[in-house]
Amino acid sequence: MKTVILACLIASAAAFVPAGQTDRTTLALHADLTKEIGAQAPLGFFDPTQSLGADPTNGDQADFDRRRWVELKHGRIAMLAVVGYLSTYVGYRFPGAEDLPCGFANLAEVPGMVWAQMIATWGMMEAANQDQSQAPWGTDAGAQNFKAEFIGDFRNGALDFGWDERSDAWKRKKRTIELNNGRAAMMGITGLMVHDIMGNVDQLLPDWIQKY
Template sequence: MKTTIIATLIASAAAFAPAHQAVRSTALNGVDLTKEIGAQAPLGFFDPTESCGGNPTNASPEEVEEFERKRWIELKHGRIAMLAVVGYLVTYAGVRFPGAEDVPAGFAALSAVPGMVWAQFAATTAMMEAANQDQFKAPWGTAEGESKAEFKGDFRNKFIDFGWDSQSDAWKRRKRTIELNQGRAAMMGIAGLMVHDQLGNVADILP
């Protein structure tokens, strides 16, 4: 179990770095956002407030840039939510790191975790953000030249591949769609767990 937890933590670090897709220039007019990854049944391209413009089938460069920014935010939140759901379920099941056996699960852990652990958590988060902030443009725009990422969310940094480059475009699109949908489900899942935790009836939904 400890090995599983350590592997999960290592994977979580990789999740904060950008992933690979063909780099698309936003300088072209007439981009059809309704055909982007994530615009699918049953809602299709769902933008009721028209935050990405009023004509998603013929988006301007500015609208495409805004769409890509929001897509990256959604992807990142989904990745964090997936880690959060796994973390909640693991701690709820009673799994603890050595020395943390008395720390409760859920919101009750917030006041029980020592300040030094919070400091380590903040430092680790800052380190991952600094290393992987946005390899699509280079961290905080500090570097120029060729992007290391195929698309926003690609954190391989031209180093880790796992066979991604050898796959077809259709396969890559399918995998990216799966990740996006799992992230959406996880965001709903962790929100539900947090609500039931506050209501005090998590035991009614988790044996």
């Protein structure tokens, strides 16, 4: 709990595990991937290695959905990591951890009990942030009434904030914003980690950000 960046980095490993859920709006085995969320200007659909097939207008939808979930989960973790790194960098700490450093320097300072607490927290987060109508969570008959609308939809009948009342265009815009913010955050946390190891994060961040 004492360093959010460490928690996010280790938790990101789980993002490589196939999610096992499909997008409710795209059930075709083959589909035009150039129309998916995230394929936008200036690059459009960008797959330089053609890992999804030579013809993106007739791509493997199931494989794309799996990769999209991996990208989305990495992005969410990266957004938390960036905020956590910057928060600890400027000096915010949990009570009792005021003297701990930030970044990788914290690895050798975190007590064993805190590691146990972090691992338990990651497990609970993994269990909660899933489509509860899917196996192995779909044992509750009530969960079947709240099947995910799209990949990454973990509302499960709660915390809707009026989503269902919005237009399809508004929903697509918000999902695009989240995806792009996640992409930027993955680049951001990678840069912060590299400069943390190099010991010159202070040269990367603005002058008004004072290191703890």
